[in-house]
Amino acid sequence: MDILLVLTILVVIFALAFDFINGFHDTANAIATSVSTRALSPRKAVLLAAIMNFVGALTFTGVAKTITKDIVDPFALSNGSVIILAALLAAITWNLITWYYGIPSSSSHALIGSIAGAAISAAGFAILNYEGFLKILQALLISPFIALAVGFLMMSLFKVLFKNASLYKTNKRFRIFQIGTAALQAFTHGTNDAQKAMGIITMALIAANLQTTTDIPLWVRIAAATAMGLGTSVGGYKIIKTVGGKIMKIRPVNGAAADxxxxxxxxxxxxxxxxxxxxxxxxxxxxxxxxxxxxKGVKWGVARKIVITWIITLPISALLAALFYQLLNLIF
Structure with a gap:
């Protein structure tokens, strides 16, 4: 069998493995608040998240196209299949390490850092599409601050709207409402996170001259959505414990506002x-x-550890990918 075809098959397998791991790693974040407030049992929350992730993953392809073309130009990659395989191995390794220790690190940072690290290791810094890469980095860096502000405003609004309501009745109603917000959260997760593996597989198809456009094939969309859905069904209870309880004590109204x-x-x-x-x-x-x-109700010590992991994920995954590339380059 042609070595390029073997590499492409390996990329598809590891990309789907990445999506599977992403499913039980990151989706735990999406359902953590609903589990911690007992709006849903862990089993029901995981099942709901698996279904909504699958639906969300099939609905959009814009993020996948961004991953395909905006970090590096897939049509300009030499030895592209080895680069992509190294990136996947590095991202999976970092995801498993952080999952094992129950740290909610970013699969997105891991994958994007890994693609950049492997590409730089292969062809130097000139290979990066700086305009697209910086645009992605800006989105990754700015979005948490926007979420912090929106979460603060949302909870402030809820406090004004329900200041005279019975605490017991309010929490009871929000516990029911949280079932809907957990489903919405899982759906949006699928629309964004599942796209990343789709983009990687499409890059590999282009690198192997099996595709000439950045359009995402239907079989790739279905395979990635299925892998993420199956990964979600496994669950990520260590991450649920950290996000759902160690940052702050979450009540149903807090969970709904955060979701x-x-x-x-x-x-x-x-x-x-x-x-x-x-x-x-x-x-x-x-x-x-x-x-x-x-x-003072926020456990800032735990939050600080999470932020440190956010910061170190991208450079560590880039370094891992560079090492994986050099090793794979010797083999292939």
Whole structure:
């Protein structure tokens, strides 16, 4: 069998593995608040998230096209299949490490940093599409701050609207409302995060001369959506524990405010075809909600550890990808 075809098949397998891991790693963030407030049992929340992720993943392709063409030009890649495979191996490695320790790091940062690191290792810094790459970095960096602000404003609004309401009745109603916000959260996660593996597979098809455009094939969309749905069904209870309880004590009204805020930011990014970190956005929205409730109620020590992981993910994944590329280049 032709070595290029073998590499392409390996890329497809590892890209779907990345989506599967992303499913149980990042989707845990989307349902963490609804589980922690007991609006949904973990089993029902995971099932709901799996279905909504699958639907969301099939609905959009803009983010996938951005991943395909805006970090590096797939038509200009020499040894492109090895570069992409190295990037996937690095991103998967970092995702598994952070999942094992229950740290809600960003799969988006890991993948984007890995693509850049592997490409630079292969062809130097000139290979990067700086305009597109910087646009993606801006979206990744700015979106958590927007989520923090929107979460603060959303919770402030809820406090005004329900200040005279019975706390018991309000929480009971919001617990029911949270089922809808959890579904919305999982749907928006699918519209953005599942796109990343689709973009990677399309890059590999172009690098192997099996495709001449950046359009996302239907089979790629279905395969990536299925992988993410299956990954979600496995669940990520370690991440749920961190996001759903260690940042702040979450009540149903807080969970609903955080879910609505983060879903707005993620879906807004999807509509303008920009990848964002669902982990960053959801965690930041919870911090914003907690700050509006009571600044001292936010466990800033845990939040600081999460932020540190955000910062180090991109450079570490880039370095891992560079090392993986050099190793794979020796083999192939």
């Amino acid at each position: 609505l805020s983060s879903a707005m930011i993620i879906f807004g990014a999807t509509t303008i075809a920009l990848p964002v970190s669902t982990t960053h956005v959801i965690s930041s929205a919870i911090m914003g909600v907690g700050s509006a409730q009571r600044v």
